[in-house]
Amino acid sequence: MIRLFLSLLIFSCFACSEAQELKLGAEKMDKYLPLLEGKRVALVVNQTSTIGKTHLVDTLVSRGVNVVKVMAPEHGFRGEAPDGETIDNTKDAKTGLPIISIYGKTKKPSAEMLADVDILLFDIQDVGVRFYTFISTMHYVMEAAAENGKKVLVLDRPNPNGMYVDGPVKDDDINSFVAMHPIPVVHGLTVGELANMINREGWLEGGVKADLTVIPMKGWDHSQTYSLPISPSPNLPTDNSIILYPSLALFEGTVVSVGRGTDHPFEVIGHPNYTLGSYSFTPQPNAGSKYPPMEGKECFGQSFVGTEASYEFTLKYLLQYHHELKDDTTFFRDYIDLLAGTKEFRKQVESGLSEEQIRATWQPKLDAYKAMRKEYLLYEDF
Template sequence: MIRVLLSLCIFSLFACSHAQELELGASRMDQYLHLLENKRVGLVVNQTSVINTTHLVDTLLSRGVNVVKVMAPEHGFRGEAPDGAKIDDAKDEKTGLPIISIYGKSKKPSPEMLEDLDVLIFDIQDVGIRFYTFISTMHYVMEAAAENGKKVIVLDRPNPNGMYVDGPVKDDDINSFVAMHPIPVVHGLTVGELALMINAEGWLKDGVKSDLTVISMAGWDHTKTYSLPISPSPNLPTDNAITLYPSLGFFEGTVVSVGRGTDFPFEVIGHPDYSKGTFSFTPKPNQGSKYPPLEDELCVGKFFGNETAKHELNLSYLLEYHNDLKDDTTFFRPYINILSGTKSFKEQVELGWTEEQIKATWQPKLNAYKAMRKKYLLYSDFE
């Protein structure tokens, strides 16, 4: 059963999208508090799950909601754990609530985790990129809830990269926690819209359907930019880094550093052997990365922090570095196939294809995806 709660607007679409103040799904409590009455509630949240300046946990407790537990994704409940670090179970010092890891031994809630719950609320800020792990966590939450007869409520938030769609659509034979859905790298959906797509397209295991309610936003649409008030993870600390993430993320499948272990992750690229660099940095272990690539090595490359990044998936940086470093046998790591979602991308780069030639091969699947995407949009689109 799917129930989508949309705000009704009596003004024109232009007036709604440009004059109405942003109201997050979490803020629209009149739309979902009644669904929590006399229910045992679990929250899938992190540091971004706030209403104004108050965390959703505290807000719901103050309203008398029976919050039983918190489930913590990658980076943990407070968003402070390094990339890829195993999250342990804990107890929240402020509320005394148990914090259950769903980024440790298992990334999918077990029946035991859900047996004392009736409803699961997912409220996490995403950045709109396929290999960002929070949408995979949402998938597993929906799947586990469907298998165990629990309800899911997704509180929607803006997609800061939601004004375009680009990148290769994942091939069927590539599957990973960062490559779960047949969608492009830049998918152009909010978490609420994507939840609807996952459910209706039968992507949950064995085609199970989640009892899903999406609480939509008011005052936002896909033509708008959005500046995140709270960093969604340690290595995406700025709006610029979030905008660059689709383009620089591919470098994680190469020998080139994207600045993990620095104060400017995803605003820099560099390698010790790069010959054309104008900026240098040395990755060191820090809060965001315990074991950063090229640790303690002087990397030479490009710094993007002094310019405003464009909302685009730009392959020119990767092609330039590949051409300069040349050695095809070591430039790419196997991870590139998972990040790109296709084995052909690596092969095309190694054959010397141009950005235009590579992107042309994406278009048939992208066009099919864009047509499917329109069925699940809750907000005015950029096209």
């Protein structure tokens, strides 16, 4: 009897382990290949769009899928272009497929681009932060598809910051490519979950609805951490930088360097006039940043390299640096309003409010968002 119990226990644990093995949306080909049969397909992908070590483009072409073009987001098809750099149209050397840029002058696919397309497939690794531009690209892809009668297929991937929700929700009077949706800084959704939210909440221009299908993952939930096998962009090269990104990216709207032009972007912060830090670095042009802020100037501050970053959105670093630098320089740039998603944030910091006081002002909208978010979850929540 004891042997039988142990055997059942071992089998149960094995089955549980098997059930929890992560299977990405892209890996569930039995679910989406039938949807591509006989269709002219455009792929919205980048270097993260892989199945194992093989790029999705190569996999689908080898399976006989009629891929007619690739559409590339910020950083390009291979993910090598610096932040903000315009991406040019080109051809994929391996397959000969045309690569159409949808970052730069044209961020939304045009009717002409979609004339020879039946379905747009989106498969890009996101990091779960409102101002990270891949979700804005997804929005425009869905919008263009809805306006031109095309289908959209989203292959879901984990959110490495998907185990919490925090930060101010974007106000209606703040709108840009880094501030498109009324969601908090850390939105706690996968791209598939967010695509459903965008569609059903009527956030596409004119309230149009995309003909959308999301292929969910298997074996993932919002309580899990996830180490990205491929860097999503040149300036988020490590797990630590991705975890720190929600908080440290606010410094992009200030005079403080976040380490662009160094080996540790979004793992160091500093400024030439900051006197409290024991760490220093000097930004120089590199592959990830041709013109880094504070180029050639020694910046003093702190390093998080080698530390175990916490999954949290915090204002403590920004408030600390503002306190020390506000009398020496104009601390904020206009970009801070887009990152924070509200014009009130800058005023709150400049008036000397504490983090607790600032948080209290955004809590009602954050609570409302959290309630709405639950309606769109495809996976067990944290």
